[in-house]
Amino acid sequence: MSIPFHHSVAQIVQSLIVTNGLGANYVAGMSGTPTDWSVYASGEPPQPENCITVYGTAPKMFGKTAIDGMQQQHRGVTIRVRGVDEPTAFVRAELLMQSLTENVYRQTVELTYQSVVYKYLVNSFPSLALVPFGYLSPTDKRYVINLNGTVVVRTRV
DSSP: OOOOOSSOHHHHHHHHHHHTTSSEEOOTTSSSOOOTTEEEESOOOSOOSSEEEEEEEEEEEEEEOTTTOOEEEEEEEEEEEEESSHHHHHHHHHHHHHHHHHHOSSEEEEEEETTEEEEEEEEEEEEEEEEEEEESSSSOOOEEEEEEEEEEEEEEO
């Protein structure tokens, strides 16, 4: 039987990106201002112009185990890279895609919920595709690129 998650896949991947030095940690409500490449989970603020936002998406299902009926799945993820212009966004998106697919292997992420520390084991990103989205609007020159794919993650005791 699997152990339930206490954090969304977006929060887990957000922490992983920050831990690996691919983005900055900014917690809303804390002192200071967001810096370039601040990483957010499940919601994107209007500033800073260069930022990374992680969203959970539909998982890829592989059925159930025969003994206990535990669902086997790769959790879906979209990593949205917004840059001041297309080259800036593209360079950061390429860096993220390369680092996450080539360097993440069995990495532990620790997150706290109600004063309890929960551990998650991120095995890998078996699929991650760079999908250019384009400019936000004709008058807004910020450019968006999505990294869509799956991540293999489970709770760790």
